[in-house]
Amino acid sequence: MNSLNIKLSRVNSKFKPYITVDGDIINCKKNQFGTYEASVQTEKTEVEVVIYRYLELQSKFWFLYAIISFFVSILGIFEPFYDKRCIVIDCKYNVKLNEQSELKIQLNNVQDKAKATNIESNCDITEITNVYQIDKVAKKRWKIMFCIKLLLWIVAIGLTIYFIVNGI
Amino acid sequence: MQKNLYPSPPAKIANTAFAVRLGKIFFALSFIALILSMSVILSFLSIVFIALAGVIAILLTLGFIFVIVPDFGNIFTSAVDLSVNVTQFFVDNWYIFVILTVALSIVSATLLSIDKSDNHKGRIITSIVITVIAILLGIIFATGVL
Numbered sequence: 001m002n003s004l005n006i007k008l009s010r011v012n013s014k015f016k017p018y019i020t021v022d023g024d025i026i027n028c029k030k031n032q033f034g035t036y037e038a039s040v041q042t043e044k045t046e047v048e049v050v051i052y053r054y055l056e057l058q059s060k061f062w063f064l065y066a067i068i069s070f071f072v073s074i075l076g077i078f079e080p081f082y083d084k085r086c087i088v089i090d091c092k093y094n095v096k097l098n099e100q101s102e103l104k105i106q107l108n109n110v111q112d113k114a115k116a117t118n119i120e121s122n123c124d125i126t127e128i129t130n131v132y133q134i135d136k137v138a139k140k141r142w143k144i145m146f147c148i149k150l151l152l153w154i155v156a157i158g159l160t161i162y163f164i165v166n167g168i
Numbered sequence: 169m170q171k172n173l174y175p176s177p178p179a180k181i182a183n184t185a186f187a188v189r190l191g192k193i194f195f196a197l198s199f200i201a202l203i204l205s206m207s208v209i210l211s212f213l214s215i216v217f218i219a220l221a222g223v224i225a226i227l228l229t230l231g232f233i234f235v236i237v238p239d240f241g242n243i244f245t246s247a248v249d250l251s252v253n254v255t256q257f258f259v260d261n262w263y264i265f266v267i268l269t270v271a272l273s274i275v276s277a278t279l280l281s282i283d284k285s286d287n288h289k290g291r292i293i294t295s296i297v298i299t300v301i302a303i304l305l306g307i308i309f310a311t312g313v314l
Contacts, residue, residue: 016286018181025178030287052175056189059182069189078196080189 001041002097006049008036010107017053017089017107044097051091051105051117057082057138057145066145075156076149086138089116092128108132184283191279195291198272198298204258205265205305211255218247262309269302 006019008028019026021040028036040047059065066082073079087110095103104120116132119125177185222244225233233240258265277295280288 013286025181028285054177054181054185056182056185058176059185060176060179061182065182065186065189069186069193072190073193073196078193078200080192 001043002045002099002101004040004042004047004095004097004101004103006038006040006103006105008038008051008105008107009034011036012107012110014083015053015107015110017051020050020052022047042097046094046096049093049095049103051089053087053089055083055086055088055135055138057086057141058135062141063145067148070145070149070152075153082142082145084142085110085112086135086142087112087132088135088138090129090131090133091116092130093119094126094128095121096124098123184285187279187282188286188288191276191282191288192291194272194276194279195295198269198276198295201265201269201272202298202302205262205269205302207265208255208258208262208309211251211258215248215251215255218244218251222247263306266302266306266309270299270306273298273302 004021006026006028008017008019011017011034019028019038021042022044026038026040028038030036056062056065069079070076095101101123102121103123103125106118106120108115108117110132112132112134114132116130119127176182225240229236237243273295277292277299280292280295
């Protein structure tokens with residue numbers, strides 16, 4: 001049985017990544033130093049480690065969730081902002097496991113097309129991709145929501161003025 | 169439409185993110201509801217403040233305020249009337265705001281506690297405090313102390 005210990009550091013609270021090992025999302029726990037740790041046991045000698053960052057606007061029901069939260073928050077006044085930059089991590093490694101493998105991943109500053117992670121390990125690693133990128137679909141959805149919210153605000157202000165003028 | 173190159177989040181992660189979003193919205197709304205709950209007390213104070221401001225204006229100007237502003241008496245009485253009406257509204261409907269505050273803060277704390285991957289301890293504790301304050305206000309108003 002091979003063991004893989006993963007440590008993820010320099011994680012921004014607004015940029016929380018998820019780690020998958022051979023397609024399975026692993027649960028990371030935050031330690032007292034702010035580093036996320038996880039441990040995986042496997043019979044395999046080689047695994048694929050992928051780091052994702054999911055955006056809310058990538059989800060299947062993004063429009064429904066966005067509209068509901070817009071109206072619940074009283075026309076978006078009390079709503080947390082969606083990430084405008086829509087930057088995701090495209091980070092994939094093939095890791096050849098030892099009996100006790102250590103993987104220390106450090107996230108770099110978030111910038112489009114910049115190197116996403118620095119990695120230290122006691123086993124053989126092949127980097128497949130390691131870059132921050134803009135998710136263009138999420139970015140387009142952000143723009144759509146911005147336009148819809150602006151339109152709804154214009155309608156709301158127009159209706160308010162109409163009712164005030166007509167004394168209702 | 170351009171094909172999405174990046175995977176959609178699994179349903180559990182997407183739903184948790186939405187629940188957290190709603191939790192944060194309800195947390196902010198519970199603050200507003202708490203202020204409205206406390207408006208019974210605040211609106212009483214506003215009547216006192218307006219009356220006091222009017223009396224001070226009369227004293228400081230030795231009564232000349234009625235010459236400087238001919239309609240001062242009407243303005244003063246209508247300001248007091250408005251304040252009394254607002255106070256009456258809050259006194260008649262205090263229970264709506266208290267119930268709203270308690271509901272919003274409980275729902276907020278519940279939704280935020282769903283997210284096991286992130287720490288929302290600050291907001292959850294604040295929501296509990298808001299709930300306690302709202303319940304205390306409700307007890308005070310119900311017993312007719314204020």
